[in-house]
């Protein structure tokens with residue numbers, strides 16, 4: 192492959208399909224979008240889940256000025272500012288719109304609140320199909336979520352030209368966990384939602400159907416507002432027993448992705464069924480997501496064989512966020528191992544889960560430097 196060739200994986204084989212954008216070309220395709228389209232790029236693009244937030248001192252100031260988390264998410268001016276904060280500090284290849292996953296549940300009719308140390312709280316909890324009877328009107332949903340669409344619109348003008356803008360939503364199962372359990376980030380066995388989904392699947396189905404419609408609408412509007420890619424976070428996919436994984440994780444994701452592709456044929460979708468384990472494989476095949484987010488438990492060689500070579504799919508991940516807290520040689524060595532393993536195919540460097548709040552910003556700077564310095568010239572055979 193010549194230095195300007197773009198290597199694409201097609202049906203498991205590498206093919207040179209085009210030329211790199213030439214210098215002087217006014218708007219070369221953004222690195223993230225090239226990787227999501229299945230190209231092996233000269234270095235992997237990098238962005239980090241939860242890259243905006245509490246590990247940055249400047250975030251706390253804006254959060255306070257906005258009157259707390261709910262105010263922050265609903266104020267485009269402040270939400271744009273905190274989305275841009277990590278982009279100003281680090282040369283990341285993408286920004287993700289600042290909003291929070293349970294906002295869709297609030298738009299549908301629950302009350303969203305944040306208590307310190309507890310994550311998002313939704314009241315009253317949904318415990319039966321009757322509880323959602325009075326919920327959705329799509330016009331109400333868009334009215335409630337309008338500040339997020341405005342944040343996306345403003346970000347399209349505010350971001351540097353090489354930085355891609357990612358829109359996002361939680362997947363139905365994950366949003367349902369917050370709606371049904373009623374509480375967020377603290378320890379939870381998810382026993383209430385599992386009791387319902389396991390013992391009365393047909394009674395639980397309307398909640399998933401409602402969320403599938405709402406999330407499709409929500410992502411469609413973000414794309415209309417200027418999001419160049421979208422990520423579907425199924426952060427709690429890993430608590431589903433195998434027998435329910437297909438029905439509550441795979442099928443809703445497949446429906447959302449199909450509907451989005453129907454309306455926006457070129458839109459890249461990243462899907463992140465965290466903790467899916469052996470079910471990652473079937474998920475990738477059945478949903479048609481362009482890129483699969485890998486959590487830290489996924490063995491890299493398996494990802495290369497099954498995802499990149501087998502399915503010709505881009506992968507994203509999967510550094511453990513605690514290594515970003517640790518920094519130093521442990522961080523450097525693991526980032527290097529991931530780069531070596533996954534850079535032979537389409538790949539987006541990311542964490543296996545969101546940044547934690549004790550992360551020193553200088554460790555993020557060091558990681559971004561390392562990924563950006565990754566050699567374009569290393570032969571695919573060595574990486575293979």
Ligand SMILES: Cc1c2[nH]c(c1CCC(=O)O)Cc1[nH]c(c(CCC(=O)O)c1C)Cc1[nH]c(c(CCC(=O)O)c1C)Cc1[nH]c(c(C)c1CCC(=O)O)C2
Pocket residue numbers: 239240241242243244245254260287288289290291292293305309310311359375376424426544545
């Ligand atoms: C499950 C989930 C949520 N939110 C999100 C997920 C999926 C990703 C994942 O699994 O981590 C996604 C999310 N949440 C937030 C963003 C935008 C910021 C970004 O990614 O840069 C995104 C993409 C802001 C946020 N969402 C939240 C904060 C902290 C709020 C604060 O300032 O107190 C931020 C910046 C709060 C939140 N929101 C949620 C929880 C469990 C918590 C509490 C835990 C925690 O605080 O980290 C729900």
